[in-house]
Amino acid sequence: xxxxxxxxxxxxxxxxxxxxxxxxxxxxxxxxxxxxxxxxxxxxxxxxxxxxxxxxxxxxxxxxxxxxxxxxxxxxxxxxxxxxxxxxxxxxxxxxxxxxxxxxxxxxxxxxxxxxxxxxxxxxxxxxxxxxxxxxxxxxxxxxxxxxxxxxxxxxxxxxxxxxxxxxxxxxxxxxxxxxxxxxxxxxxxxxxxxxxxxxxxxxxxxxxxxxxxxxxxxxxxxxxxxxxxxxxxxxxxxxxxxxxxxxxxxxxxxxxxxxxxxxxxxxxxxxxxxxxxxxxxxxxxxxxxxxxxxxxxxxxxxxxxxxxxxxxxxxxxxxxxxxxxxxxxxxxxxxxxxxxxxxxxxxxxxxxxxxxxxxxxxxxxxxxxxxxxxxxxxxxxxxxxxxxxxxxxxxxxxxxxxxxxxxxxxxxxxxxxxxxxxxxxxxxxxxxxxxxxxxxxxxxxxxxxxxxxxxxxxxxxxxxxxxxxxxxxxxxxxxxx
Amino acid sequence: xxxxxxxxxxxxxxxxxxxxxxxxxxxxxxxxxxxxxxxxxxxxxxxxxxxxxxxxxxxxxxxxxxxxxxxxxxxxxxxxxxxxxxxxxxxxxxxxxxxxxxxxxxxxxxxxxxxxxxxxxxxxxxxxxxxxxxxxxxxxxxxxxxxxxxxxxxxxxxxxxxxxxxxxxxxxxxxxxxxxxxxxxxxxxxxxxxxxxxxxxxxxxxxxxxxxxxxxxxxxxxxxxxxxxxxxxxxxxxxxxxxxxxxxxxxxxxxxxxxxxxxxxxxxxxxxxxxxxxxxxxxxxxxxxxxxxxxxxxxxxxxxxxxxxxxxxxxxxxxxxxxxxxxxxxxxxxxxxxxxxxxxxxxxxxxxxxxxxxxxxxxxxxxxxxxxxxxxxxxxxxxxxxxxxxxxxxxxxxxxxxx
Numbered sequence: 007x008x009x010x011x012x013x014x015x016x017x018x019x020x021x022x023x024x025x026x027x028x029x030x031x032x033x034x035x036x037x038x039x040x041x042x043x044x045x046x047x048x049x050x051x052x053x054x055x056x057x058x059x060x061x062x063x064x065x066x067x068x069x070x071x072x073x074x075x076x077x078x079x080x081x082x083x084x085x086x087x088x089x090x091x092x093x094x095x096x097x098x099x100x101x102x103x104x105x106x107x108x109x110x111x112x113x114x115x116x117x118x119x120x121x122x123x124x125x126x127x128x129x130x131x132x133x134x135x136x137x138x139x140x141x142x143x144x145x146x147x148x149x150x151x152x153x154x155x156x157x158x159x160x161x162x163x164x165x166x167x168x169x170x171x172x173x174x175x176x177x178x179x180x181x182x183x184x185x186x187x188x189x190x191x192x193x194x195x196x197x198x199x200x201x202x203x204x205x206x207x208x209x210x211x212x213x214x215x216x217x218x219x220x221x222x223x224x225x226x227x228x229x230x231x232x233x234x235x236x237x238x239x240x241x242x243x244x245x246x247x248x249x250x251x252x253x254x255x256x257x258x259x260x261x262x263x264x265x266x267x268x269x270x271x272x273x274x275x276x277x278x279x280x281x282x283x284x285x286x287x288x289x290x291x292x293x294x295x296x297x298x299x300x301x302x303x304x305x306x307x308x309x310x311x312x313x314x315x316x317x318x319x320x321x322x323x324x325x326x327x328x329x330x331x332x333x334x335x336x337x338x339x340x341x342x343x344x345x346x347x348x349x350x351x352x353x354x355x356x357x358x359x360x361x362x363x364x365x366x367x368x369x370x371x372x373x374x375x376x377x378x379x380x381x382x383x384x385x386x387x388x389x390x391x392x393x394x395x396x397x398x399x400x401x402x403x404x405x406x407x408x409x410x411x412x413x414x415x416x417x418x419x420x421x422x423x424x425x426x427x428x429x430x431x432x433x434x435x436x437x438x439x440x441x442x443x444x445x446x447x448x449x450x451x452x453x454x455x456x457x458x459x460x461x462x463x464x465x466x467x468x469x470x471x472x473x474x475x476x477x478x479x480x481x482x483x484x485x486x487x488x
Numbered sequence: 489x490x491x492x493x494x495x496x497x498x499x500x501x502x503x504x505x506x507x508x509x510x511x512x513x514x515x516x517x518x519x520x521x522x523x524x525x526x527x528x529x530x531x532x533x534x535x536x537x538x539x540x541x542x543x544x545x546x547x548x549x550x551x552x553x554x555x556x557x558x559x560x561x562x563x564x565x566x567x568x569x570x571x572x573x574x575x576x577x578x579x580x581x582x583x584x585x586x587x588x589x590x591x592x593x594x595x596x597x598x599x600x601x602x603x604x605x606x607x608x609x610x611x612x613x614x615x616x617x618x619x620x621x622x623x624x625x626x627x628x629x630x631x632x633x634x635x636x637x638x639x640x641x642x643x644x645x646x647x648x649x650x651x652x653x654x655x656x657x658x659x660x661x662x663x664x665x666x667x668x669x670x671x672x673x674x675x676x677x678x679x680x681x682x683x684x685x686x687x688x689x690x691x692x693x694x695x696x697x698x699x700x701x702x703x704x705x706x707x708x709x710x711x712x713x714x715x716x717x718x719x720x721x722x723x724x725x726x727x728x729x730x731x732x733x734x735x736x737x738x739x740x741x742x743x744x745x746x747x748x749x750x751x752x753x754x755x756x757x758x759x760x761x762x763x764x765x766x767x768x769x770x771x772x773x774x775x776x777x778x779x780x781x782x783x784x785x786x787x788x789x790x791x792x793x794x795x796x797x798x799x800x801x802x803x804x805x806x807x808x809x810x811x812x813x814x815x816x817x818x819x820x821x822x823x824x825x826x827x828x829x830x831x832x833x834x835x836x837x838x839x840x841x842x843x844x845x846x847x848x849x850x851x852x853x854x855x856x857x858x859x860x861x862x863x864x865x866x867x868x869x870x871x872x873x874x875x876x877x878x879x880x881x882x883x884x885x886x887x888x889x890x891x
Contacts, residue, residue, distance in 0.1 A: 023770050023790055024833070027813040071811035087850055091811055094834055225875075227597075228637050228655060228685060230703065230727050230747050230771065247545040249723070253761065254552035258559060263799040265564045268782065269571045272825070275780045276843060277575075279824030284868040286578070286826055288886030294606075294623065295586040295869045295883040297891040303605060306866065326737050361739075362694035365711035365718065407718075408757050415738065422737075448891045460624045466604055466647025467664035 025098070025129045031091075032100045035066060036121055042066045047104060047118040052193045057104060057118040063095075064088050064114045084114045097223050099128060099208035107203045120197070126205040128224065134209035137172065140165045142206055144180035157212040278323060282316055292448035298460050299448055308332050315442040322430050325422040337438065341429045342421075349386035350417050350425070353379045357414035361407055372405035380413070390416050502527055513683065520720075560802045568795070568805045572843035578826070579887060581839065581849050586869065587622055587881040596873035597654070598860045602643045605866045609650045610873055611638035617652050619664065622871065622881050629664055631672050640688045644695040651679070651698055653686035659700050661712055680710045687729045692739075699742060699756075701728040707744050709756060721754045723761045730774045736781040743784050745772030751786050751796060765796045767803045774818040778842075779825045785842075787816030793830050793840065807840045809847060818860050823867030831858030831872050853880060 035041045047057035067088040092112045095101050096119070099110065104118040112119075124130055143162045146153055154162060166173060187195050211222045281287050294300045305314055313333050321328040328334040335351075342348040356379065360371045379388045380398065390398070394416050401409040429435055498511045502524040509524030514531065523531065594614035601608055606623040615636050619629040635656035642651045644661075653659035659680035662672050680686065684703035691698055692709075697718070701707045707721040707728055726747035734741045734753075741762060745751045751772055753763040770789035777784045783797045783804070792808035793816050807828065814834035821828055827848065828840040837851040837858055856875035863870040869883040885891075 024814045027791065031813070067811075071809070086852065087811060090834070090836065090852065091813070094813070228639075228703075230729075244542060244545055246725075247542070247549045250549040251545070251552055253764065254549065254556050257556055257763070257801075258552070260801070262560065262563050262801045265797070265800050265802075265804065266566045266571065268797045268800040269566065269568050269804065271780070271782060272568070272778075272843060273571060273575060276824050276826045279779070280826060283822050283824035283826065284866070285822045285863075285870070285884050286824055288884075288889050289868060292889070292891040293868050293883055293885065295881060296885050296889075299891075300606075300623065302868070303866075326735075358693070362692055362697055364696045364713040365716050366713055411757075418737070447889070462621060462624050462626065463604065463606065465607065465621070465628060465664070465666070466602065467649075468666055 022129070025127075028095060028098060028100055029124075029127060029129070032095060032121060034070075035063070049104060049118075049196070052196060054104060054118075054120070054193055054197060057120050058101075059115070060092070060113045060117045060119060061115055063092050063101065063112065063119065067091050089114060097208075099126070099204045102200055102204035104200060107200050108207070110204065110207055120200070122204060123201055126201050128205075128208055131205065134206075136165060136169065137176070139206065139210055140169060140176045141179045141183070142202060144176050145184055148177075148180055149184060155212065161210065282320060290447055291445040297448050300461055300463070301445070301448065303463075305445055309336075313438075313442055315439070315444050318435075318439050318442040321435070325426045328426065328429075337434065338426075338429055341432060341434055342425060344434075345425065345428075347425060349379065349388055350421055352386060353388045354414060354417055354421070357410045360410060361414075363407070365407070368407050369405055372402065372409060375410060376402060388413075388417055389420075498522060504531075520722075560800075563800060564802060568843065569845045572845070575843050577844070578841055578848055581884045583839065583849060583851055583882050583884045585853055585880045586883050587625055589620055589622060589625055589879040589881070590877070591618060591620075591627055592616060592877045592879075594877060595856070595875035596859060596877060596879055597637065597639050598641045598652075599862060599871055599873045599879060600641055600643045601862055601864050601871070602647045603645055603865055604647055605864050605868065607643070607647065608871060608879070609641050609643050609652075610860075610879055611641040611652050611654070612877070613637050617641055617650065617662075619650065620879075622879075629672060631662055631676075633660070637685070640686050640700070642689050642691055642698075644691050645693065646695050649695055651689050651691065653680065653689060653700070655685050657682045657684060657686060657702070659686050659689045659698060659710070661698070677712065677715070679712050679715050680708060681715075682706070682708070684727070687727065688731045690731060690733055692733060699731060699733065701731045701744055703727040705746070707731060707742075707754065719756060719759045721759050721761070723752055723754075723764075724748055724750065729772060732775050732777050732784065734777055734781050735779065743775050743777065745775040745786050745788075747771045749788075751775055751784070753798065763798060763801060765803060767794060768792070770815065773815060776820050779821055779823065785819050785821065785828055787819040787830050789815030789833075791815055791832075793819055793828060795842065805842070805845055807838075807845060807847075812838065814857075817858055818862075818872075820861055820863045820870065822863055822870075829861055829863065829870050831861040831874075833857040835874070835876075837861065837872055851882065854878070 042058045042062050044056045044058060047054045064084040068085045071088070089112065096110050096112045100122050101119050102110065102122055104120060139161070143154065143158055143165070147162065169176070187198065208223065284293055289302055291301050292299055294302050306317065309332050317331065321331065321334045328338055339348060339351055342351055356375045360368065360375065363371055378384055379386055390413050394412050398410060398413045499508070500511055500522065501507065502509055502511060503521040504523055504527040507524060511522040511524060512528055514521050514523045514528050592610065592612040593616065594612045596610055596612050599608055599610040606621055608620045608622045609617065610620070611617045613636055615633040615638055617631045617633060617638060618627055620627055633652060633654070633656065635654055638652050638654040640653050640659070644650065649661055649663045651659055651661045658678050661677045661679050663675050665672060665675070679698055680700045682700065682702035682704050686700055686702050688701040689698055696712050698710045698712055699707065700710065705724045705726060705728060708717055709719040710716065711718055724744065724746040728744050728746040731742055731744040734743070740756050741753055742756060743751055743753045749766055749768045749770060749772060751765045752761045754760065755762050768786065768788040768790055772786050772788045774787040775784055782799055783795055785793055785795050787793045791812050791814060792806050794803050794807070795805040796802070797804045812832065814832050816830045816832050819828060819830045821842070826842055828842050829837060830840065831837050835854045835857055839848045839851065840846070841848050854872065854874040854876050858872050858874050860873040861870060869881050871879055871881045873879045
């Protein structure tokens, strides 16, 4: 049973758009010209019309959706996606098996199937009513004692307790329906029984804890958007439209870039990073997940004496790449030191610490930064233009975590436009690039199926974090591993 | 704690008439107040001046939106797949499951990688949150939350703490400890408080700030140490289901997606919505930035994934196929942004070529819907969590490799 709150009554198609799509597929499958080939199926002595075979269903899906190159193969090799899609249609009760109606499984062979009548579509008969389920179980029980499965017996007993006041009605309805059914032809009786059984298999699936069992295809997560119902009234008010108008006015004023320029940027970004993407181009010495060898991680640890060639190359991609890599940042700091502008990077790091630090630390940090970098005669005074300095000093009267943003941006741009390009042209960087090596590919294992121990690594939570993550590791780089 | 989501009825004195009544949350210029229902009704009508009617405001908003669309369309001179024609096609991918993590007793709802590239935190419907070393498949820590449906979990950048939350409407931070005598639950810190379920959470660049998204339609930025609300973000008209922080140089924005079919980009400093995109046809379950930070992808219940460019201010690609009927629950990019991995509610994972717009491969294996999917921090593998109680780590071996 779904553990979350039950789906709300009404409008299932709205919050389950996949049902509508499946219905469209099933309808086109039944098209007399373009649909799946229908035939009459003989079940013991009864002949059931409009049946289809599992393999025909899969074949049709393969062709209709041009699912893959495997479509050109013979029907005896069904495309996995077509098989999957067919299985999903059967699981949701849109197609049901004639012979073994207990299991909603698609077999890509001569097994006969039929299309569910729209009356019994999940989205039509929604939600599945307890009373109807009681009548259905009662019918089954009356018709032949002992045909109820264990889980059905449990449900029957539970319903009996729950709606005991209406039980006479349930039994009466059940008997009436059975009597009416007896007057139908055997073929129709069989079909209707299958249809009904399929509907209930989908809407009241067998639950077998603790194993996962057959998942209920209708299971939903916790209810969405319903507690906002009280706000809907408010949101469509004048305030809502005024907000929209204000947003549109602002958006109309912003500058946009031509699509061609933006899209070209993706091409160059992907092209530049492709060789560095392990899932696209692989990695050396080997992908740890595949070879069970963690050499790749050891060689690319956050702080390592000899960075690999790919890693040093990445520092030239963008200033952000350089700063995010602890090794790159350390070398850049050395370089700045030689140019006597190391305080710029230190100032930037201190500002990051402020921005991402604890709220309680803000006044102390702001003061520390001011004393060290901004005050007249400060030990590591940073060179900011006068206008920004004025604005910053003004803001320092009421310090908050973003008070140094302007100054930080100014220094960042200074480093990016000036020091960074020089660093890339410097002998230091060129030397690092030349020294950096390309790891050798891991040799293939001599005994490929021998078990290789997977080394564990110390958890970051175990190591003493002596340094603040932002200062040492930078944005997204710190992980406490020294 | 019960399973149901219901509106908490606060009883107190109305902010307007000061009478003791049952209160409803009301937003006046992004500020949250509590009004009794009478005052709320009055406010709805009071807000209109003589010359304005609700209808005229609505039509003004509509016409401005139309003009905005026109402006966006003017600069759209080429489609992505046209530009990508000259890009080399990707080779075949042999993407196999390399690790299966079994141990959750119920649906896995969310997972996150640690910066050390191998550890993972995952949360499930029965309230269990587990920290794994997925390389060795060992479980390292386990916590049981006092609520069910833990829909959000995140690993701290330092690797020393995790955050999680769900139907308890809160986001709690647990420091990770290996001390056998210490109970992890004892050191738990309650950080965020929402008025509805927590759908997503993420640390910013440090352990000291958390960004959360909630079913109450808002996102919020919190100080972990004090639990103080630093900034709140109002604008979604329904539940917010997902968020992602921008990998930009200035680190100031994030994107969120919700049940109102909108994806909104926010400025963390001011709380303002900077950009909004409304082209999906159903709930947006997942948003993720492209590695350059200039675009983001979204996965939705309408069975499509879409790419939105921030500089062009429009949707630039749709990843969909007629045979894909079920909604995408989570998306993530590979390191170079060339591949987009998307987990779907029909138990499959589709891998898309971001530039060409075509599907590269379809991955089977899970036995129930894929609820969460993340690529590892160094891009060597990706992990998917599913309602079939397992997590799978998958990776691809290139054709030239002998390992």
